[in-house]
Amino acid sequence: MDSVTLPAPGRSPALEASGRLRSLPEDGTRVDISDEALCRRVAERDEAAFDALVERYQARAYRLAWSVLRDAEEARDVSQEAFIRLFQAAGSFGGRSRFSTWFYRLLVNLCLDQRRKTRWWRQIFAGADGARGGETERGDTALDRQPAPTIDPIDSLDRERAAGRLWAAVGSLSPQQRAVVILQAQEELSTKEIATILKCSEPTVRVHLHRALVTLRRTMGNG
């Protein structure tokens, strides 16, 4: 740990254009290195392996954190903290589960901790804003007031508004329900993986998911 010297920003010599770290054995064959193998290398303080994992997971980590926290600044901060914890605790990755499951658990726990920490001032803020969860009188949500989102150019204005309403509705879910819904819908994780990440049973995950979807459907005025 003490002797770590990180390479300059943007420098990842081992990364290929595809974004996948590859080794180049002497016989010239190219082999994809798995997340798990990279994590083991990070445990040995391999900076290139760390860079590779960051590049592989940065977008997913940030997106997941943003979906749970609904705040760009916090999402960046928490997802970066997750990578720092990954660097510090890579040695504790036992390999019993997939790396992604292990990392998502770390990240989701940080997100839920962050939610707990900021709950009190969020309530005060929401109280000052009215009892509408931060919506303005025009019906704009916090999402609408954020910088322009990344959108598909073919998306219509109506679709954007629908997405805004949907994400505002997600904001009304409990943190656990929100985490389950996002892990399932966005990250396409199985119920078993989500149960491992949230340290609960598979039936509990399904109950969370069912209740979340029922709430969202009702909030969106579709049921």
Add this chain to the structure above:
Amino acid sequence: MDDMDTRHPETELIAYLSDELAPAERDAVARHLDGCPSCRETAAAFRELRAGLARSSAPPVQWPRYRAELRARLEARVARRRAWWRHPLPVAVSAGVATALVTVALLAPSAWREDRRPRLAENLNGFEEAVLGTRLDLLRDYTVVEHLDLLENLDVIRHLDGLTGSRES
């Protein structure tokens, strides 16, 4: 009769949409959906919601800047740990001071609760002794003073001069 013939699937519907059911359960849910418009509508709504949630609209991030920030934070964290190990003395002193403060914090309340009146009396006795100590030269002239601790009668003390005289005579 199938269990799904008498009730609507709930969590089973979630598992069905995720294709996580065993074949027999999957067939049971499918049969129920065939005959239940309400559940078909729910399933369609759930599918639509999940598709909407899959399209995250997270604000954009400048990834090079993100990685540079991460690198800076990580280096700062590493440097902090390094400083800890390279300067053990200040850490040990700090730990000692912290331990002392904790000890005082733990013991002070119980000490505060003790009855302070006897301690005040003790302090007064000490004060009187100190005053007497400053006048030892005067007391040295009275030979009887060596037995002062045996004298309980204040009148005797008040007439020390007389006692001295009588002893001399």
